[in-house]
Structure formats: structure tokens, C-alpha cells
Amino acid sequence: MMKTLDRYADHAYALLRIVSGGLFLFHGAEKLFGVFGASQPAFGSQLCFAGVIEFFGGAAIMVGFGTRVAAFLASGEMAVAYFQVHWKLQMDPAHVFPIMNKGELAMLYCFLFLYIALKGAGNWSLNKKI
Numbered sequence: 001m002m003k004t005l006d007r008y009a010d011h012a013y014a015l016l017r018i019v020s021g022g023l024f025l026f027h028g029a030e031k032l033f034g035v036f037g038a039s040q041p042a043f044g045s046q047l048c049f050a051g052v053i054e055f056f057g058g059a060a061i062m063v064g065f066g067t068r069v070a071a072f073l074a075s076g077e078m079a080v081a082y083f084q085v086h087w088k089l090q091m092d093p094a095h096v097f098p099i100m101n102k103g104e105l106a107m108l109y110c111f112l113f114l115y116i117a118l119k120g121a122g123n124w125s126l127n128k129k130i
Contacts, residue, residue, distance in 0.1 A: 050077055
């Protein structure tokens with residue numbers, strides 16, 4: 001069974017990169033354009049800057065172009081989001097765990113994009129086509 005699963009590992013990684021980049025792009029669209037029920041942040045604000053990283057970084061990760069740089073920036077942004085928003089707002093020691101301070105998505109994105117930054121674009125990417 002392991003040989004069968006190993007055969008599809010590169011394709012599964014490509015799907016992981018594409019789906020996570022696309023979902024991150026939607027977070028950026030929400031912030032930049034005020035879609036999906038969100039309000040637009042002020043131009044030049046930290047939230048607006050986060051939206052730029054999420055939208056363009058998510059697109060780059062999704063299509064596999066400049067993937068390592070985009071994923072590294074996205075990972076850093078999610079680390080900042082976790083510590084600045086989720087952990088900082090809940091300085092109570094009872095809220096130190098991500099599930100308690102609602103930071104599990106930021107932490108998951110942080111480590112997922114760090115992995116993608118280290119692994120690169122892989123299959124089904126523009127980097128591979130160029």
C-alpha cells in the first residue's frame with residue numbers, strides 16, 4: 001500500500017500548494033476588496049498590507065511562480081498575525097494554546113507556508129514550465 005501512496009505524493013503536494021494558495025488568495029481578496037462580507041481596511045494600514053501579501057502571495061503560491069519567496073512572506077505574515085492578534089490579545093495564561101485564542105488557522109498557515117517555502121513549487125507549477 002505504501003508504494004501506491006508514494007506514487008501520488010508529488011501530486012498530493014501540488015494539490016496542497018494549489019488549494020492553500022487559493023484559500024489564502026481569498027483571505028487577501030476579502031481584505032483588499034471588501035468582498036465576502038468583509039469591510040475594506042484603510043489604505044496603507046497594516047491590514048491592507050496583509051491583504052496585499054495574502055492576495056498576491058496566495059496567487060503566486062497557487063500557480064507556482066516565485067513560490068519560495070511568496071510562501072516565506074506568507075509564513076512570516078501568519079506568524080505576525082498569531083503573535084500580534086491572537087496571542088497578544090489573550091495574554092491570560094489560560095489562553096496560551098491556539099485552540100483557546102482562536103489562532104489555530106494562523107499557526108497552521110504559518111507552518112504550511114514555511115514547508116512550501118522549503119520544498120518549492122513542485123509539480124503543476126509555472127516554475128516547472130519556465
